[in-house]
Amino acid sequence: MKMTIDRITQKKSAGIPITMVTAYDFPTAQVLDEAGIDSILVGDSVGTNHLGYASEREVTMDDMARHTSAVNRAVRDAFVVADLPYGGADNAEKALANAQRLIDCGADCVKIEGWGEKADIIRHLAENDIVVCAHIGYNPQLHDKPQIFGKDAGQAAELISGAQTLCDAGAKLIVLEMLPNGLSRKISAAVPVPTIGIGSGNACDGQVLVVNDMLGLSKKLFKHVYRFANQREKMFEAFKDYIDAVKSREFPGDDHSWK
Ligand code: KIV
Numbered sequence: 001m002k003m004t005i006d007r008i009t010q011k012k013s014a015g016i017p018i019t020m021v022t023a024y025d026f027p028t029a030q031v032l033d034e035a036g037i038d039s040i041l042v043g044d045s046v047g048t049n050h051l052g053y054a055s056e057r058e059v060t061m062d063d064m065a066r067h068t069s070a071v072n073r074a075v076r077d078a079f080v081v082a083d084l085p086y087g088g089a090d091n092a093e094k095a096l097a098n099a100q101r102l103i104d105c106g107a108d109c110v111k112i113e114g115w116g117e118k119a120d121i122i123r124h125l126a127e128n129d130i131v132v133c134a135h136i137g138y139n140p141q142l143h144d145k146p147q148i149f150g151k152d153a154g155q156a157a158e159l160i161s162g163a164q165t166l167c168d169a170g171a172k173l174i175v176l177e178m179l180p181n182g183l184s185r186k187i188s189a190a191v192p193v194p195t196i197g198i199g200s201g202n203a204c205d206g207q208v209l210v211v212n213d214m215l216g217l218s219k220k221l222f223k224h225v226y227r228f229a230n231q232r233e234k235m236f237e238a239f240k241d242y243i244d245a246v247k248s249r250e251f252p253g254d255d256h257s258w259k
Helices: 006-013 026-035 063-072 092-104 116-127 153-169 181-190 231-247
Strands: 020-021 039-042 081-084 109-113 132-137 173-177 195-197 205-208
Touching: 006 153, 006 205, 020 173, 026 063, 026 153, 063 081, 063 092, 081 092, 081 116, 092 109, 092 116, 109 116, 109 153, 116 153, 132 153, 153 173, 173 181, 181 195
Parallel strands: 020 039, 020 205, 039 081, 081 109, 109 132, 132 173, 173 195, 195 205
Antiparallel strands: none
16 A cells, blocks of 8 residues: 555554665665565665765756656655755755656655755745655755764754754654754654654654665665665675676576577
């Protein structure tokens, strides 16, 4: 059954954790969907994880549209969230046009990075029937390097009121990135919409991981990531085996040839 924002919100009320993973391509989205993931995020992390860019800031609307379409072609049930890339939500009209483009590519919701200052843009999108996911804490588009936010009382208070402001403006989901456990717990209790954590402890209403990190495709291991597979090693071994089999003429053997 297709996951909707209402069903995701009901999970918060029922205390059922919400699952989200990023995907950027058809086969990965298909496997995630078949595995029963609640939501797939076509994140702008596509830039560094899939396209070889040095930073998320290089990701364009054309990149997001292409990858959102690929994911959408694979998905039957999962709720698809797509990122508005760097500069894509500079003003309300531009944000609406870009959001509409991603919705036309199959996204159910668009995600916008930024704290309280993004409230007017989120309100404009919500008034135009776009489901919006806010994203606070560490924002890769806006902050130069990863760090924990909200460690001091002043910034923690700013994040709590910022989250409330974004929800009042119409955000229906909110990603909390790199916040201390206790602060995520407070924000999750304070806002009516589901919070989805990354590097923000287990008190959030749901969790998201970048697919390359959780599958062990990334070379770097971040503290907030558990590797659920060692895909890079498995791929390396498979490629070596193939190279050896071709070189030794073992492949293709009779089983894979026609007489
Ligand atoms: O682009 C992305 O992958 C994200 C997650 C880190 C939440 O925004």
